[in-house]
Amino acid sequence: MDIARFQDTIVAISTPPGRSGIGIVRLSGPQAVELANRVFRPANRSRSPLTQRSFATCYGHVVDGEHIVDEVILTVMRAPHTYTTQDVVEINCHGGIVPLRRTLELVINSGARLADPGEFTKRAYYFGRIDLAQAEAVADVINAQTEQSQKAAIAQLAGRLSEAINTFRENIISLLVRIEASIDFTDQDIEMITGADIAKGIAGLREEIGALLATAEHGRILREGLKVAIVGRPNVGKSSLLNALLRTNRAIVTEVPGTTRDVIEDALNINGIPVTLADTAGLCDTSNIVEAEGVNRSRQAMAEADLVLLVIDTSEPLQEDDLKLLAQLPACGIVVMNKEDLPTVADSGKVAEATSIPVVWVSAREGTHIQDLEQAISSAVWEGKTGDGEQTIITNVRHKVALQEADAALARATGATANGYSEEFIAADLREALASLDEIVGKCLPEEIINRIFAEFCIGK
Template sequence: MSDTIAAISTAVGEAGIGIVRMSGSDSINIGKDVFVGFDDKKIIEIQNKKLTYGHIIDEDGKKIDEVLIAFMEGPYTYTREDMVEIYCHGGIISVRKVLELLLRSGARLAERGEFTKIAFLNGRLDLSQAEAVIDIIRAKTDTSFQVSLDHLEGSLSKEVGDIRDILLSMVAEVEVSIDFPEEGVDELTYEGLQADAKTVESKIEALLATTNRGKILRDGIETVILGKPNVGKSSLLNAILRENRAIVTDIPGTTRDIIEEYVNIDGIPLKIIDTAGIRDTEDLVEKIGVDRAKASIEKADLIIGVFDVSREFTEEDKKILELLKNRKSIVLLNKIDLKTGQKDEFLKELEEIDHIIETSIIENIGIESLEEHIKSLFYEGDINMESDIVVTNVRHKLQLEKALKNIKSAIGDIQMNVPLDCIEIDLRNAWEDLGEISGDAIAEDILDKIFKDFCIGK
């Protein structure tokens, strides 16, 4: 008999409704014990997958909350086990009291992601579909949501499964040739193997080609705004967000810490980071902010360097320019609306920079051009949501890279007419590498790590 697990499935805080769910062999019995109908009578026969109105009562018969309850008999449930979901008032106290009662009645508190893990273990979802659940929850744009939904519905699983089927056929062909050598292995066999291996190689490479876009859709473009104090960094953040998120003043050093916000640019989530102005300072707090700004550069996908062209190009500007070199960056020449500009001087210093935009952030000049530059840098071509499969998960990318390495090794061996038993090893390794994406072959410790990224109650 499996454990019966319970957890709160809605976010902590005040809401119209809070959901507490159970899954396991004893969940329906526990649900019947703690619930009475609107007429204060216990339920004898449940109505499968129908909402019933009533109250949750404790061991002494005291009413805890007015609820709707749904009893769901397996295997046609999320986990393929019996499940109960209780829809109570969404306050912190009400959902906690309901959960505590379920735990006292025989359920145990679910671990992170345990409902989805059970769904995977019971064959309700494969591993890539299970991982898509958390991606749906964390999606920051309509596009990333749609990609995750496609994965949940099995688009990636099917493509990977098709590739594994080709590899399995190749392994079977090789094993037959090894087990029945009297049949002979002629040149056509090697040619056939090479053709199939090339097909596998091209399919894996096509999936890997989407991983850069996939990372952007899932995690966003980590974008650092860099520049001296008072060049317009915080004004730029506010302009992109279309709200006054950062404090803007004429006093240098106003921004002393990292400010992070997400913004959606035509389906691309941009994680934009406003940093302290880069300058030498004796102010301890500001110095910490400057150090953090420099540290954020190391993990940034994109740096937006902001320069004030109403002033002369200085040594501090030069130091900031050095930080931009050999990195994916866009330079904004800001405050072009001011008559006393030094634009030509800056352009001379910025000859090695490819992407330069003239802006007046306060006048909203150049912001649209900046957004178009960001899209062109990171999002070449539109994703056709009806046909394209986009790999968004880093673990999937690593497994595809391992499989590609093995299939390339197999192709090299085939071209050199290496004995078939050596070729079989590479083919089988590639097949197993891809199997870790769907969960057909995966270690328990990796499985635990994946589901620990989930929230409790999912």
């Protein structure tokens, strides 16, 4: 890592482009206060950012020579208790693109460099204020789509995941110390670690890592969202159901079978779960090439979904196609018995016989019992858990893969112990497990990977 680059003073607009009450230009680096001061004129001439206490504000103007650019409030935050651990200055401008751009340009002309995406957070990581898992959580907090996703990200930012990983690391290190002592001092009078001790230590660790890994699916959904596909025969009310769940008229609904030709997607929040909902073309045998392409896309959406809602029209007798779809329905599915406002003709007993997955009755057109369906969707995801964010969870695929690798190395160590291999082999496996855990918190990780992680961040964070 080019540490010298972190001695540059960087600047960026930290708020999104567009009109807003306030926009923030942020600086970090050894010259942050000095460079900000060059473009700032305090309203009270006796107060200067240069002599300002940390976390105090100063009212005045950003100026270009004698020309006033904007009326601002400037906050000075002094190293080391700042976001980056360096001196940080935030200039609260008016939130229009012109005052923000001009302020940014003036600071750059004074000698600052434009920040790379995520460079403020990268500095916080390199200077040791947060570890890599916490830095990744910063982006997750910004990107969170629901309160539950945000809770998980905040817990990770506060270091909950890092604590769990560090406890695993310490357990491995203490096992390693004991194993290495027995290797180095075989002829001395110290208490030797036995194969049984090692096996017990590793088994306990694997159990805890396994419990953390078991949260990964739940975590992935919180971070990336749940993909839900609405499928069924033509005209059963799939698009009406999409509209009912979204509470808008997003998709075209008509009494003509084959109305929906393409997959229509939209995002919503169901009891805290970020969901991407896909309405699809009715599944049927067709020789019409447009309809056939629609059916292909429906099948693809069904295959890619985390959860499938199979809609059945209860105002008609069950058809062969309904039964075929029921048989194909994945375990993570819900049968939606639609049009409950009309007299029931479909044989619901046959549906219950055909599947063991939940069945919910609704009227998509009238909007009745839609909340029951939402409840069924969240139960299917959380499997009865509350998803209250109290548990430490894995939300990031990178962390999941590293934990799986650590677990695989521990499994090899268990095998080596059971087979009575020498302690050197067991120690080598334990060191590999340790290296995988290190990757999560960002110890000894190749720079290329670290750069890739921060490249995903927005400018100004």
